[in-house]
Amino acid sequence: MKRTISVLGGCLCALIVAVADPWCRAPFDVVDSKVPDRLCPVPLNGQELGGEIDRRIRNLIRSNYMVVDLDGKWLDHFRNRTSRGSRSHVYYGIGKVLDAGSLFAAYTGDPEVAARTQYVVDELVKSRDADGYLGFWSVEPENRQNHINWILHEQEYINLAFVRHYRCTGDPRSLAHARSMGDYILRTFPTPLNPCYDAREICTAGLAEGMLELYRVTGDRRYFDFAADVPHGNDRGEVQFASLRTWDQDFSRPPRHVYVMLARCYAQTELYRLSGESNLLRMSRYMRNELLKQGEGGLLVSGTCSDAEQFTYNQNGRGAIGESCVTAYLLRWFDSLMRLEGDLRYGDVLERTMYNALFAANSPDGRWIRYFTPFSGERLYDTRDTFCCCGNYRRAVAELPRKVYYRTPEGGIALNLFTNSKKSFEVNGQSVTISQQTAYPNDGEVALTFSIGNPVPFAFRFRTPRWCERMTVRVNDEPPMIVRRADQADGCCVLDRTWGDGDTVRISMAMTWRFLRGRAMQDGRVALLRGPVVYCLGKDANPDLFARCAEPRDLVIDPASIGEPQKDETIRPDGRKVAAKAWLARNGAREKVDITLTEFIDPSGLEVYFRAPNLADTSPVRLAEDEIVSWPSEFVNVHILRALYGPKASGDLEAMFEVRGPVAADLAADYVPPGGRMGLKAEFPDSTGGSWACYNSRNGGLLSTAAPGDVKFTQDAALDLTRK
Ligand SMILES: [Zn+2]
Numbered sequence: 001m002k003r004t005i006s007v008l009g010g011c012l013c014a015l016i017v018a019v020a021d022p023w024c025r026a027p028f029d030v031v032d033s034k035v036p037d038r039l040c041p042v043p044l045n046g047q048e049l050g051g052e053i054d055r056r057i058r059n060l061i062r063s064n065y066m067v068v069d070l071d072g073k074w075l076d077h078f079r080n081r082t083s084r085g086s087r088s089h090v091y092y093g094i095g096k097v098l099d100a101g102s103l104f105a106a107y108t109g110d111p112e113v114a115a116r117t118q119y120v121v122d123e124l125v126k127s128r129d130a131d132g133y134l135g136f137w138s139v140e141p142e143n144r145q146n147h148i149n150w151i152l153h154e155q156e157y158i159n160l161a162f163v164r165h166y167r168c169t170g171d172p173r174s175l176a177h178a179r180s181m182g183d184y185i186l187r188t189f190p191t192p193l194n195p196c197y198d199a200r201e202i203c204t205a206g207l208a209e210g211m212l213e214l215y216r217v218t219g220d221r222r223y224f225d226f227a228a229d230v231p232h233g234n235d236r237g238e239v240q241f242a243s244l245r246t247w248d249q250d251f252s253r254p255p256r257h258v259y260v261m262l263a264r265c266y267a268q269t270e271l272y273r274l275s276g277e278s279n280l281l282r283m284s285r286y287m288r289n290e291l292l293k294q295g296e297g298g299l300l301v302s303g304t305c306s307d308a309e310q311f312t313y314n315q316n317g318r319g320a321i322g323e324s325c326v327t328a329y330l331l332r333w334f335d336s337l338m339r340l341e342g343d344l345r346y347g348d349v350l351e352r353t354m355y356n357a358l359f360a361a362n363s364p365d366g367r368w369i370r371y372f373t374p375f376s377g378e379r380l381y382d383t384r385d386t387f388c389c390c391g392n393y394r395r396a397v398a399e400l401p402r403k404v405y406y407r408t409p410e411g412g413i414a415l416n417l418f419t420n421s422k423k424s425f426e427v428n429g430q431s432v433t434i435s436q437q438t439a440y441p442n443d444g445e446v447a448l449t450f451s452i453g454n455p456v457p458f459a460f461r462f463r464t465p466r467w468c469e470r471m472t473v474r475v476n477d478e479p480p481m482i483v484r485r486a487d488q489a490d491g492c493c494v495l496d497r498t499w500g501d502g503d504t505v506r507i508s509m510a511m512t513w514r515f516l517r518g519r520a521m522q523d524g525r526v527a528l529l530r531g532p533v534v535y536c537l538g539k540d541a542n543p544d545l546f547a548r549c550a551e552p553r554d555l556v557i558d559p560a561s562i563g564e565p566q567k568d569e570t571i572r573p574d575g576r577k578v579a580a581k582a583w584l585a586r587n588g589a590r591e592k593v594d595i596t597l598t599e600f601i602d603p604s605g606l607e608v609y610f611r612a613p614n615l616a617d618t619s620p621v622r623l624a625e626d627e628i629v630s631w632p633s634e635f636v637n638v639h640i641l642r643a644l645y646g647p648k649a650s651g652d653l654e655a656m657f658e659v660r661g662p663v664a665a666d667l668a669a670d671y672v673p674p675g676g677r678m679g680l681k682a683e684f685p686d687s688t689g690g691s692w693a694c695y696n697s698r699n700g701g702l703l704s705t706a707a708p709g710d711v712k713f714t715q716d717a718a719l720d721l722t723r724k
Pocket of ligand 1 (some may be wrong): 325392
């Protein structure tokens with residue numbers, strides 16, 4: 001079909017959308033997507049990727065993956081099973097280690113990395129029982145051990161990791177191992193026909209993700225059906241007990257475990273690709289809205305979220321903030337939405353997350369990983385190496401090389417992450433090599449050089465990051481074009497032309513300082529950014545400051561004092577810092593001190609939000625709302641505080657809620673969960689009592705579905721009265 005597309009060109013978009021897309025087939029897929037992606041990832045290997053991203057990956061491989069004690073911390077537990085006794089909440093996370101290891105081996109091409117990964121596969125399989133059981137607890141009657149806390153959680157990711165190993169190596173034994181694990185889970189998973197200790201106690205974050213991967217490489221429908229229809233979830237602390245198809249949850253009550261909810265959203269996007277059932281994107285839309293809605297979203301300036309692993313809008317930066325599992329799944333899930341929708345604005349979130357929350361969750365030498373990465377107060381390492389976050393961190397970093405370039409269904413090339421790289425693509429039978437040279441994110445200059453045998457037409461698109469309002473693009477020696485981000489559909493600029501050997505594209509994004517306005521708990525304060533990078537105040541660069549400044553977030557930063565960034569190699573090669581001045585107190589003694597701000601990856605970082613002398617005028621530094629938390633709110637929370645029942649009246653707002661009982665059902669038809677609230681107590685003047693059902697509105701709060709003759713609310717009135 002690829003040839004058909006190229007012959008017909010762009011004139012039959014509908015046909016193109018309907019065919020299996022050759023770019024999007026992952027290695028060893030035997031099942032095609034029903035919904036083709038609009039952007040398909042092009043993984044880069046270690047020879048092709050350079051810059052800070054490559055350095056970070058290699059650091060993590062060399063200083064962490066290759067030195068952690070695989071036997072003592074993981075494999076020995078599986079070799080030498082113990083009885084469970086009274087222990088609970090035991091988890092090591094070997095599947096996550098293995099999943100990252102396969103990607104690391106493929107990325108580096110290093111036989112030592114591959115051998116280490118193969119060792120994990122072999123040793124795990126040696127510890128496996130004949131019936132497929134893999135775990136660190138002795139087998140109990142009815143396989144109960146599997147469902148106490150987190151043995152199944154190990155198996156979910158072991159299953160996923162075996163598929164990954166098969167995809168990366170082509171070794172059919174790994175596929176057989178994955179089937180063995182998957183079949184064991186299918187046989188023993190608690191269902192009404194298969195009673196167990198307690199189905200609602202199991203963490204199932206990786207369950208559906210792994211099963212759908214297994215379906216993709218086997219075509220065995222049992223794995224698909226399991227992922228789609230079997231209810232699961234730990235509704236005591238994580239996620240509603242439901243199947244992927246029936247999951248319908250909001251933040252009106254706990255649990256709001258962000259990692260598990262995002263893992264489900266991600267799995268739903270995968271199921272959507274395979275089934276085309278559009279309601280599977282509903283929870284993703286809801287989560288996106290709650291994270292990114294303008295002025296209110298729960299996303300933190302560092303590009304992650306979660307407080308004590310739960311969702312919050314409050315912008316607290318101190319304590320158990322930004323679980324690394326959340327950071328990892330934000331990247332995975334936003335990337336999935338970006339591929340489905342073809343909207344590169346998600347890439348703005350990806351780079352914010354990567355350069356801040358993600359990289360700050362790892363020590364500069366690559367050795368230690370954090371469970372949480374707060375932006376206020378001290379950050380700690382999780383020195384266990386095991387458990388969820390270290391594992392998911394490695395996976396997220398291992399997946400970065402597939403977030404740089406993408407293909408479009410029409411055969412075009414899309415550039416998402418600006419980073420040194422050299423990658424060859426096949427376009428209409430021609431080899432097209434794109435060399436990318438840049439110091440990004442130190443500056444916004446990107447030089448692309450195309451090496452092509454014969455001239456070939458295709459659309460080259462690149463992301464137009466929203467931190468840059470206006471950029472200059474120059475092809476060869478042609479007059480430069482001014483590209484305004486506001487004019488770009490799907491967050492990218494498209495250069496559709498015939499490309500020839502030696503063609504160049506120069507993208508110039510003026511990278512100036514900007515303040516982002518704090519929200520909620522950070523209201524009245526500003527964070528300092530340059531491009532995607534958040535700057536912080538750290539102990540190491542300001543050794544004498546903190547004795548005089550107990551509350552660094554009360555420092556009043558002088559915008560005019562913020563200088564040009566300077567080279568600073570104390571945290572990373574070719575890193576940056578900036579000198580500035582700040583007042584120690586807002587009122588009273590206004591002693592001015594020198595401060596040095598460093599990149600958010602500074603492990604001694606303690607604060608990112610500060611006061612400014614005058615929020616109405618922060619010149620010469622621009623003050624803006626966070627450009628990535630700018631999604632128009634799709635949902636309006638409707639809370640009817642008081643409902644009156646009786647003859648119609650008009651005039652005041654209270655009277656506008658005087659609707660007859662049956663109308664509530666009519667209204668409900670246009671109000672979609674998630675986010676609804678059932679059983680709200682209602683006041684009825686005739687003392688009959690009753691309750692209302694309130695739903696999140698997708699029509700901007702316009703209660704327009706009342707039956708003819710009933711009160712129709714204007715949008716403004718409804719919003720005034722009902723908005724949370
Ligand atoms: Zn975690």
